[in-house]
Amino acid sequence: MQRARPSCLIVLLACALGACMPLPPRNPLATWVPSPNHEPRRPVLIVLHATEQDSVQESLDTLRSRNGGGPVSAHYLIGRDGHRFQLVADSERAWHAGAGRWGTITDVNNTSIGIELDNDGASEYPETQVRALVALLGDLCDRLDIPRRQVIAHADMAPTRKVDPGKLFPWRQLAEAGFGVWPALTDEPLPSGFDPWLALRLFGYPIDDRAAAVRAFHLRFRGIDTEALDDEDLRILHALTQQP
Numbered sequence: 338m339q340r341a342r343p344s345c346l347i348v349l350l351a352c353a354l355g356a357c358m359p360l361p362p363r364n365p366l367a368t369w370v371p372s373p374n375h376e377p378r379r380p381v382l383i384v385l386h387a388t389e390q391d392s393v394q395e396s397l398d399t400l401r402s403r404n405g406g407g408p409v410s411a412h413y414l415i416g417r418d419g420h421r422f423q424l425v426a427d428s429e430r431a432w433h434a435g436a437g438r439w440g441t442i443t444d445v446n447n448t449s450i451g452i453e454l455d456n457d458g459a460s461e462y463p464e465t466q467v468r469a470l471v472a473l474l475g476d477l478c479d480r481l482d483i484p485r486r487q488v489i490a491h492a493d494m495a496p497t498r499k500v501d502p503g504k505l506f507p508w509r510q511l512a513e514a515g516f517g518v519w520p521a522l523t524d525e526p527l528p529s530g531f532d533p534w535l536a537l538r539l540f541g542y543p544i545d546d547r548a549a550a551v552r553a554f555h556l557r558f559r560g561i562d563t564e565a566l567d568d569e570d571l572r573i574l575h576a577l578t579q580q581p
């Protein structure tokens with residue numbers, strides 16, 4: 338082995354002392370006066386996806402490279418056997434949501450955690466996989482202080498482009514476990530003048546394309562994929578507006 342020359346030793350010593358550390362993130366237009374009182378930005382929403390692929394391995398590859406639309410990722414991927422993979426740190430912006438919005442949130446990637454569920458888009462979700470999801474949601478909501486009702490479908494925020502996690506996803510079971518929302522229906526008559534489109538919008542749906550918004554609502558609350566509102570929808574929407 339060759340002996341290190343003194344100049345190399347000086348460089349190594351300087352690195353050890355921090356001279357080779359990356360510069361702190363700062364704007365050269367302003368004087369850097371760092372405060373210790375800060376933390377990573379926190380997400381406020383969790384978006385659930387179905388991979389719509391045939392295996393975990395295929396999805397692990399896709400989520401670390403690209404699909405037909407370009408580079409994609411998600412924070413987590415859960416296999417059908419319940420195994421959880423993390424691909425992106427919670428504090429980072431994963432590329433899972435794409436264009437769309439939810440309520441007043443217009444950049445969903447910036448404010449959310451994305452969870453992919455291994456599912457080909459046409460299969461039931463195994464109990465083991467749902468249990469693994471519920472445990473992860475509990476961890477994320479507790480640790481990151483995300484409101485438990487703020488768990489939505491990819492289809493909810495992008496109804497013109499997406500249908501995942503699809504009509505077979507057990508939203509009611511998830512709500513019974515404490516995540517997302519489920520309507521508490523009553524026999525009370527609807528108030529006169531009840532506006533279902535306003536209710537859809539207040540719940541969070543973008544309604545620029547009303548048929549697409551109804552389809553996403555049906556996927557989530559009725560397990561169907563039709564595009565016209567009926568009386569049952571009005572009862573569900575009214576119940577949702579009554580919930581905290």
Ligand SMILES: [Zn+2]
Nearest residue numbers: 386387491501
């Ligand atoms: Zn998706």
